Amino acid sequence: xxxxxxxxxxxxxxxxxxxxxxxxxxxxxxxxxxxxPTHGRVWLxxxxxLPDEPLLHACVVAYASDLTLLDTTLAPHGLSIWxxxxxxxxxxxxxxxxxxxxxxDEWLLYDQDSPVASGARGFARGSIFTGDGRLVVSVxxxxxxxxxx
Numbered sequence: 001x002x003x004x005x006x007x008x009x010x011x012x013x014x015x016x017x018x019x020x021x022x023x024x025x026x027x028x029x030x031x032x033x034x035x036x037p038t039h040g041r042v043w044l045x046x047x048x049x050l051p052d053e054p055l056l057h058a059c060v061v062a063y064a065s066d067l068t069l070l071d072t073t074l075a076p077h078g079l080s081i082w083x084x085x086x087x088x089x090x091x092x093x094x095x096x097x098x099x100x101x102x103x104x105d106e107w108l109l110y111d112q113d114s115p116v117a118s119g120a121r122g123f124a125r126g127s128i129f130t131g132d133g134r135l136v137v138s139v140x141x142x143x144x145x146x147x148x149x
Contacts, residue, residue, distance in 0.1 A: 016047065017046060017047050018044055018045070018060075019046075020068065022041075022042050023040075023041035023043065024040075035076055037076070038115070039111075040071065040112045041109060041110065042112075043108070045106055050105045054101055057102060061137055065094075065137070068112065069112055070089050071112075072112045073114040073123065073145050074117075076117065077117065079147070088147070089144065089145055090143060092143055094140075096137055096138065096139050097139075098136070100136050102136040106131060108129065108136070109128070109130075109131070110127075121142060121143070124140070126139040
């Protein structure tokens, strides 16, 4: 994110417990008002080694699952939290299914898409895979998605 330091302001220097890497380009590179894809992927992991406590790993992934999912509802409309100051995003419903054990301190691929966004609501779904391709978590979220005047 170093090339965007000035643009991100104080957010840039905040400590972040989750390391996130966008696949296929950083959304900050998209021009404002340029429609983007309804699909996105990020690699994510906890920043540091976690103890061998499965519940802790599930909690970390639950937290991480909310960081980028609603972004997929904005992109097709040429919006992002970076290009539209005052964009309001709020989770209305967020559900997760944990299919098998995983480690949140190892890289996980979060495959996300948004089949619909209208009437100030966005719906998105995600699948979280281990590095060797096993589906470990499924996620769905509906959120309030609207610019604030």
